[in-house]
Amino acid sequence: MRALAARGQLALALVATLGPLLVTSAWAQADVAALRVMGADASPDGAAANATAATAADAPVGLAVSVDGRPPLAATRTPGLAPWLLLEPGRHRVALHDAVVTDEGAILELRARLALVDVDLEPGSLSTLVYGGDGEATTLVRDDLAHLPAAGQASVRIVHAAADAGALTIELRRQGPHAVTAGPAPAARGRDAASERDADATPMAWALAAHAAGERQEVPGDRYVLVVTGHDTPATILGPLELYGGVAYTLAITSPTPGTLATALAIDAAMPDPPPTAGTASLRFVHLSPDTPLVDVAVSGRPTFRDVEFGRRTPTVALEPGRHEVRVYPHRPPRRAQEALAGGAVTATPIEPLVRLVDLAAGSVTTLVLSGAYEPPVAEGGRGHLSIQVQPSDARIVLEGPRGYHDVLQGDQFLVGLEPGPYRAEVSRDGFVTATYETDVAADVTSLVTITLQEGEEGAPSAPLTIRQPTWRGVELQRYTEGAVPLPAIGHALVRVVHTAATVPAIDVDVARAADDAEASVLVAGLPYPNASRYVAVEAGDVDLVLRVGDSASVLHALRGVAILPGTTYTLFVTADPVTNLIWLVPLVEAVMLMHDVRSAPR
């Protein structure tokens, strides 16, 4: 026993020290397969009976997993899920041990072996080995989740891992207001309209042989019971189970002791903010207009979101499908309008809401994005002027200013009617050192800038010869609707980019591995405002993200060494400050596959 305990401690130490290092390297390789173990409680007349008296009373029972004769790499309390193991594709011998395991999955004591099984893993596959809890029986099932269920729906896969139970008929029965019986499914009565519409008179049913997995099915998010019937055994009711919309589950029927049935439930993937009710439409709101104050949002006359500030998204709410009027109320009127009126007779201006009609389909998730500029453009009379004198006189000037102002000029300039704000001039010429200068342009004032370049080796930068005029676009509500959120393949994330910066032209987004010198690949090309790209697979790891003006080398924004996590679906909103042109990326995690506790087997 001591020897076993010592092995457990050694395994724990190995996992703690090698785990993170191995994870990083292993995820970077596509030729891996992932395996996890889902465990029911072990039979009490089995190995657990061998536990010492000291640990038997309060021992947190668990399951430790070892592969190919190595010390255990992962463990879980039972019933539960052990972390994913990343393995080389091919055949592996997996041993499951009874163990004393902490809540965090640390192995305190290793006991007798419960099962030994050979598994064949295909490259890039995700598989779950279900331990039924009695004897040596295990069931291997392949995970093939490509997307989350539709909004409000839960996705369920049933695995029959109760080896001694023979073939079973398993019904997933939605629990109504009546007592659940093993007889015919009760008719849904006394439900609200939405529930009535969703109520499934025919319960979902699977006929499964032992060690088989049923087809994944979508059911409305709700409370359920399982009615499990054998060939010559009465129905057993297991539950209740709360199945949430927006979540994908694996549900294993296990047999902790001979003749008894139990279940183990695992979440495979989920929306962080699942829509609450099936059969309804879901709506969320993202505030991405940098100069707009806090806003309140009313949907069809009902206050729905309050005090939403820039960069924040609201929770998802469920609405009746159909047409809705969305009104966005800023907390104050534009400052520029107030300033203009300050000298006049009018002292207060009404706050005009932004109004949009949106059609919401059942089962869809709609994101409303507030973008554009809240403050109106500066009136002609409120503009300023800028005089630039350069030496040598044919030097090139790249001038950038508020609201996406970007101009490429040559020689001395006198620019009139510029919007007040910060301006940045980059002056260059062959044979001279490039110089940059920043100045503020104020209303009704001419700012003077004189730049003399020093002779030197540095040549002119290859700035693009594109000219952009100042742009202004009022505050707008952009709408993005989707059905099922896609999920990434093993070792990857899915990323999409939504361009919500009105003053920024079409963008390209490059992605490169942070540690490598390899060339960047184009994640998104020529994405104009206001649009969303497709979801693109990105290998997980630390990456550099670079936003460029479309079809040019002009870098708008660079994010260095950001961690892209496997099993995660991201939306990145691109927004820009209308005055400073500072670009912001606002991330939103759309889906999480529960692959977080990943351990790699040493190769």
Place this chain on the structure above:
Amino acid sequence: MVRMLSSPRRRAFLVTFLVVAAGSVSALWLLANREPVPLPDARPSALEHVRGRAAATEALFVLASLRSAIDAEASPVANGAHARRTARQLDATFPRAVHWAAFDDDVSALRDLVQADDLAARTRAAELERGLLGALR
């Protein structure tokens, strides 16, 4: 029926039969209508785990943005709007992320640094990134 009740043995048999029948029916009814066995319900906490993980993932992005900006000499301290918006983004993601990762950390400390000391903010952001990554992996 009267003849049947006239004999004490028959009466006893009838009573026994009725008692057994009633008991059987009751047992069957109870069996059919028994309360389901409650299962260990970890789903709400599992979903809370998903939310916390998502918040931590988003917080990583905000921290990387802050670190990249300071590395590119776009000082949040010098640019008040930058500092304010970074602070707001931290407010939006960090409390849940820090709670999920069980960090003994005060979000306001980093928020204050962002507006006061670029280098210190960068150092702290990098530390928090490492911590969150450790929790996420």
